Amino acid sequence: MKKYFLTFMNRLMTTIVYRFDFVCGLALTAFNVMISVFVWNAIYKTSTIDSFRGYSFKDMVVYLVLTNISSMVFSFDICFRIGNMIRTGQFSTYLFRPINVLYDSFFDYLGRCFISILIFIGTVFIYDLYSGIGIFDFLLTLSYFFLCIFLWFQIASIISLLGFRVIQMWPLKPILRGVYMLFAGMYFPISFLPSGFSRIIAYNPFGMIGCNLSEVVMGKYIQSKVLTLNIYLVLCIIVLNLIYRVLYKKALKLYEGMGA
Amino acid sequence: MSKCIIECKNVCFSYTYFEKQGGMCGTIKDFFGRQKKKITAINNVDFMVDRGEIVCILGANGAGKTTLMKLLIGILSNEKGDIHCNGYKPYSKDKEYLKSIGVVLGQKSQLIWDLPPIDTLKMLKEIYEIPKEDFEKRLNELVNSLKVSEKLCVPVRKLSLGERVKFELICALIHKPEILFLDEPTLGLDIVSQKFMYEFLQKINRVEKTTILFSSHYIQDIENLAKRVIVIKKGSIISDTSLSELKSQYTDKTSYIVETDGTELSMSMDGASLIKDETNKYRIFVTDKEPIVNFMNLKNVISIHKEEMELEDILVSIFCKE
Amino acid sequence: MRFSVFKELVKQSFREFLIYRTTAILTVVFSIMFYLIEVITGIVYFSFTDRIFDWTRRDYMILITTANIIQMGYQFFFVASHEGLEEAVIEGDLDYSLIRPVNSFWFYAFNRLDIPSVIGIIVSVIFQCYFFSSMKLSFFNVMMYSFGIILGIWFLFLVNQNIVMLSFWLEKSGKLIGIPEYIFEMVSRPQSIYPNKMVLILTYILPFFVSVNYPIDALHGKFSLSGTVMYILYLLVLTFITYNIWNKGLQKYASSN
Numbered sequence: 001m002k003k004y005f006l007t008f009m010n011r012l013m014t015t016i017v018y019r020f021d022f023v024c025g026l027a028l029t030a031f032n033v034m035i036s037v038f039v040w041n042a043i044y045k046t047s048t049i050d051s052f053r054g055y056s057f058k059d060m061v062v063y064l065v066l067t068n069i070s071s072m073v074f075s076f077d078i079c080f081r082i083g084n085m086i087r088t089g090q091f092s093t094y095l096f097r098p099i100n101v102l103y104d105s106f107f108d109y110l111g112r113c114f115i116s117i118l119i120f121i122g123t124v125f126i127y128d129l130y131s132g133i134g135i136f137d138f139l140l141t142l143s144y145f146f147l148c149i150f151l152w153f154q155i156a157s158i159i160s161l162l163g164f165r166v167i168q169m170w171p172l173k174p175i176l177r178g179v180y181m182l183f184a185g186m187y188f189p190i191s192f193l194p195s196g197f198s199r200i201i202a203y204n205p206f207g208m209i210g211c212n213l214s215e216v217v218m219g220k221y222i223q224s225k226v227l228t229l230n231i232y233l234v235l236c237i238i239v240l241n242l243i244y245r246v247l248y249k250k251a252l253k254l255y256e257g258m259g260a
Numbered sequence: 261m262s263k264c265i266i267e268c269k270n271v272c273f274s275y276t277y278f279e280k281q282g283g284m285c286g287t288i289k290d291f292f293g294r295q296k297k298k299i300t301a302i303n304n305v306d307f308m309v310d311r312g313e314i315v316c317i318l319g320a321n322g323a324g325k326t327t328l329m330k331l332l333i334g335i336l337s338n339e340k341g342d343i344h345c346n347g348y349k350p351y352s353k354d355k356e357y358l359k360s361i362g363v364v365l366g367q368k369s370q371l372i373w374d375l376p377p378i379d380t381l382k383m384l385k386e387i388y389e390i391p392k393e394d395f396e397k398r399l400n401e402l403v404n405s406l407k408v409s410e411k412l413c414v415p416v417r418k419l420s421l422g423e424r425v426k427f428e429l430i431c432a433l434i435h436k437p438e439i440l441f442l443d444e445p446t447l448g449l450d451i452v453s454q455k456f457m458y459e460f461l462q463k464i465n466r467v468e469k470t471t472i473l474f475s476s477h478y479i480q481d482i483e484n485l486a487k488r489v490i491v492i493k494k495g496s497i498i499s500d501t502s503l504s505e506l507k508s509q510y511t512d513k514t515s516y517i518v519e520t521d522g523t524e525l526s527m528s529m530d531g532a533s534l535i536k537d538e539t540n541k542y543r544i545f546v547t548d549k550e551p552i553v554n555f556m557n558l559k560n561v562i563s564i565h566k567e568e569m570e571l572e573d574i575l576v577s578i579f580c581k582e
Numbered sequence: 583m584r585f586s587v588f589k590e591l592v593k594q595s596f597r598e599f600l601i602y603r604t605t606a607i608l609t610v611v612f613s614i615m616f617y618l619i620e621v622i623t624g625i626v627y628f629s630f631t632d633r634i635f636d637w638t639r640r641d642y643m644i645l646i647t648t649a650n651i652i653q654m655g656y657q658f659f660f661v662a663s664h665e666g667l668e669e670a671v672i673e674g675d676l677d678y679s680l681i682r683p684v685n686s687f688w689f690y691a692f693n694r695l696d697i698p699s700v701i702g703i704i705v706s707v708i709f710q711c712y713f714f715s716s717m718k719l720s721f722f723n724v725m726m727y728s729f730g731i732i733l734g735i736w737f738l739f740l741v742n743q744n745i746v747m748l749s750f751w752l753e754k755s756g757k758l759i760g761i762p763e764y765i766f767e768m769v770s771r772p773q774s775i776y777p778n779k780m781v782l783i784l785t786y787i788l789p790f791f792v793s794v795n796y797p798i799d800a801l802h803g804k805f806s807l808s809g810t811v812m813y814i815l816y817l818l819v820l821t822f823i824t825y826n827i828w829n830k831g832l833q834k835y836a837s838s839n
Contacts, residue, residue: 020752028760035768039627039634042775047631166605175612182619192626335677337833358683370678372594374601379594386590387682415601 003099004107011111022115025072033068036187037061053191059218060188062127066214067186069123070145072116074152074184074209076159076176078109083163086255095255102157102244109153120145124217133219140226144216147233148209154240155205161244164251184210205236262347265439265471266309266332270341273302273327273495301327303495304341309473311438314465316486317475320579324495325475326365329443332473333363346438359388362432362470366444369424370431371416377427378412381434388435395434402430405460422453429457433464440464442474446481458484479572491578498578507571515573516544516566523560535580545577587684591692595662599697606698613654613702617709620646620770637772640713644801647710648731649770649794654702655735656742662694664742668749668759676835687828691743714801723801730797733817737793738766740820743828750831769794789816 015022037060044050044057055063082105085091094101110117121142128138159176163169181187183206190198190211201207208229216226276298301324309315319325330336331343334350334357343350348357371380385395403409406426411419419427425445432440440461446454462485464470476482482489482503489506491499499506518525518541525542527534532546540562599606624646628639637645667690670676679693680686714724741762748758769790773781784790792813799805 020758024758024760028764031764031768035764035771038775039771042634042772043627043630046634049630052630162604162608166602166608169605172605172608172612175609175616178616178619179612182622187623188626192629193622194629330677333677333681335680335835353680353686355683358681361681363678363681365677368675368677372598375594375597379597383587383590383594386584386587387684389584 004103007104008107008111008114011108012114013111015112015115029068029072032186033064036064036068040064040188053189054220055189062218063189063214066123066127066217067184067210069116069120070148070210070213071180071184071186073113073120073149074180075113076156076173076180077112078105078153078156079160079162079176080169080173081105081108082157082160083166083169086163087169091255101248105157105160106153109156110149117149127217131219137219137223137226140223140230141217144226144230144233145213147230147237148213150237151205151233151240152209154237154244158240158244158247161247161251164254180206180210183207185214186210189215203232205240208233208236263310264308265311265313265346266307266473267344268305268307268332268341269343271302271305271328271331271338271343272300272340273331273336273338274298274300275327301495302331302338305492305495305497307490307497307500309471311471312465312469313488314461314472314485315474315488315490316482317473317490317492318477318482318575319475319492320477323492325477325492326443327495328492329365329441329473329475333361333441334358359435360438362435362437362440364425364428364432364440364442364445366425366442366447369416369428371424371427373416376413376415377419377430380416380427380431381412384431384434390435398434398436399430402433405463406430406456421448422450425449425453425457429460433470436468437470439471439473442472444476445474446476446478451480454478454480455484461485477575479575483571493579507574514546514566515577516546516564518542518544518564519562520560521562525560533577533580535576543573543576584684587689588692592695595695595697598694609696609698610701613699614705617647617650617702617706620650621709634772635774637774640716642772644710644713644798645772645794646770647706647713648734648797649766650706651703651710651731652734652738652794652797653766653770654699654706655731656738657696658699658703659695659735660691660739660742661699662696663690663692664746664759666693667746671749671835676832680832680835686832687825691739719801720803723803726800726805727797730800733813734793734797736817737789737820738762740817740824741788741790743824747824747827747831750834765790766794789813 040057040060044060050056052060082091082101085094093099094104124141124145125138127133128141162172166172183190183201183204185207190202190207192198193201203212212229215221216229221229305328317325317328327336331338332345332350334345334353337351346357346360348354350357371377372383381399384390385392390398400409403412406429408423408426408430411423411427416424416427429445432442442461446457449457458481461472465472472485474481474485486503488502489499490497491506499509501509517537520540520542522540525534527544532544535543535545537543621643624639624642627634628642632638634642670679676690679690682689742759745758745762752758765784765788768776769784773785773791773795781791785792796805796810796813
């Protein structure tokens with residue numbers, strides 16, 4: 001376990017060393033929120049209705065802030081780490097050393113987003129304090145958030161397996177971000193989509209970690225529903241883990257290392 | 261045409277770097293302020309190379325070989341002094357100068373990783389404005405000499421290291437350069453590939469009169485290729501001589517291996533250098549003909565052997581001497 | 583840089599495109615999806631209101647499609663070089679680009695074309711033609727619109743080039759590379775939703791708004807000659823500055839081993 005803890009610490013320290021990257025990431029997230037707030041401000045001002053599907057303008061601002069901060073935790077960087085290692089042949093080190101790829105990647109991911117996790121928990125804590133939400137709800141929200149981290153890691157791990165088949169992973173970066181934006185509800189809550197479509201994608205994995213997470217924090221669901229969502233997340237994690245194991249075995253056969 | 265093709269006068273260059281403190285506290289401290297430091301990589305370097313020479317720049321890791329190479333190629337700009345290569349200042353990146361040099365950087369590749377070498381070579385044909393017939397003729401010559409003609413259309417990532425290095429060399433020579441810069445060209449090659457490379461480079465030097473300047477720390481490279489050796493240490497030239505002279509200079513010295521019972525060996529003899537080889541073994545180089553036993557305490561000495569100097573020993577003595 | 587070298591670069595990009603088949607197909611599929619996400623977002627916005635200030639649904643769609651064509655055009659020509667520059671500077675991989683007897687600025691800028699982006703451009707153009715079909719447009723207006731698109735792509739290149747060139751001076755400036763992308767996303771929304779000061783800065787100092795709105799104004803015949811001249815002059819000066827910063831950056835470049 002110690003070796004994985006070192007992976008976590010090394011990645012965390014690297015994040016701190018490249019402080020400029022981190023501060024820029026924060027600023028860009030704030031910028032993203034600002035754009036969405038301006039757009040929704042204009043829509044609310046020009047529309048005759050004060051509340052859209054249960055969202056007042058103030059709710060919308062909180063929603064956008066939470067969704068954007070959580071998106072810092074759920075970044076696609078981990079997908080490209082494995083892809084890069086495969087391309088350069090560094091992935092071989094996983095094959096001849098007693099290291100589990102999945103565990104090592106997980107701790108690397110935790111180190112990478114540890115500060116963002118703290119920021120998100122801090123924001124939730126302040127929001128709950130301000131809104132008078134009880135400790136049980138706060139803990140339930142946290143458990144939902146941590147399960148989201150596991151879920152996201154499983155999703156990203158499966159995407160990273162594309163690195164075995166796709167030589168150049170970087171063109172996928174903006175595109176994956178786009179998919180995340182829509183299906184996680186970065187621009188607006190999923191319920192704003194036409195009802196048929198929103199019902200289909202309501203419980204998609206991206207939505208669970210984006211839109212649903214923010215709505216759980218905002219107290220839009222009753223406790224029993226949050227508990228049900230927690231169970232649903234656990235099931236998703238198990239299924240995705242099984243899918244990952246099958247795909248990893250198949251993908252590994254495609255790995256050729258580097259050079260002849 | 262001038263006889264001298266490369267001339268360096270009082271060339272200096274230094275790198276700036278950050279010093280990072282270890283541990284979590286250090287990392288956090290480092291977050292709020294970093295300490296910039298400067299390190300001199302090249303210090304007052306003077307030398308000249310004649311047309312058609314094969315010169316080896318020799319030095320231990322971090323001695324400044326690659327930096328000197330990069331200054332000569334024109335990748336880095338010298339802080340002080342003058343560099344003239346083939347009549348040009350390298351850093352000005354004159355088109356004609358760049359066309360007159362070929363470069364292989366042993367740790368970097370100019371080949372496009374996912375495409376076959378032929379695609380990189382076609383690109384170089386356009387870059388160096390080589391007429392089609394000349395290009396095809398030259399390419400045939402080179403791939404046949406290096407025995408890689410059947411690998412021209414295989415993606416680079418599928419080639420072995422030896423094959424990749426051969427294609428790197430072809431890329432550097434496709435436009436018939438007057439000067440060939442090779443930075444650690446045999447890095448990672450097996451003995452057969454190394455030997456093949458030496459023969460090929462000697463042929464290029466003999467037939468095309470190409471001046472070859474290469475950096476290395478491999479004994480085989482120097483013994484098989486270099487007629488002249490420039491030894492560089494901590495950014496300064498400490499010796500610039502022919503290989504035979506370098507050997508004779510240092511074989512003037514006598515080398516002894518002294519074994520002790522574990523006690524630290526001390527001796528006070530002018531011009532002698534002492535290197536600790538193993539736990540209880542010491543290597544001593546002396547110029548004086550007087551027996552070394554007169555200068556050391558024999559009480560703790562178990563054995564003394566006199567040995568003949570190999571090139572490897574000479575280099576160890578040069579690199580390790582403070 | 584000579585045309586023959588550029589031609590060879592295009593050929594290489596095409597060969598790479600054929601090698602990276604899966605990447606290429608995925609990129610095509612997802613880049614179309616990316617545009618569709620923008621369209622869907624627009625539909626959602628306009629499901630709550632008929633106009634966002636003075637912008638109708640059609641105006642909005644033309645705006646986001648124009649922005650998408652510029653973005654894809656930039657991606658087609660320059661994104662591959664920009665993605666790799668930061669890493670190349672840190673790893674010292676610029677060495678070989680610098681010892682070739684060609685202009686390193688242009689050689690590096692056009693080093694690779696991102697072929698799959700062409701599909702994204704084609705899809706956006708088809709949509710744009712559909713939105714134009716209900717408008718009365720002259721050939722001259724469409725030509726001016728296309729000219730505006732080219733200027734927009736060039737502007738985006740210059741801004742991104744300046745940002746990636748910071749890696750000559752700053753260690754690991756990776757996140758900065760996203761800034762122009764975010765600002766561009768911002769200006770691909772109607773400018774009337776933003777505060778005046780912000781619009782002024784992004785019009786007269788860093789003319790992001792101009793880059794997207796100029797082609798649309800040209801389409802509607804609302805552009806002025808003096809405005810066009812000013813915009814072109816701005817781009818020329820920025821090109822000159824960028825070129826000089828590149829040369830300064832190369833001086834700073836100390837390749838690592």
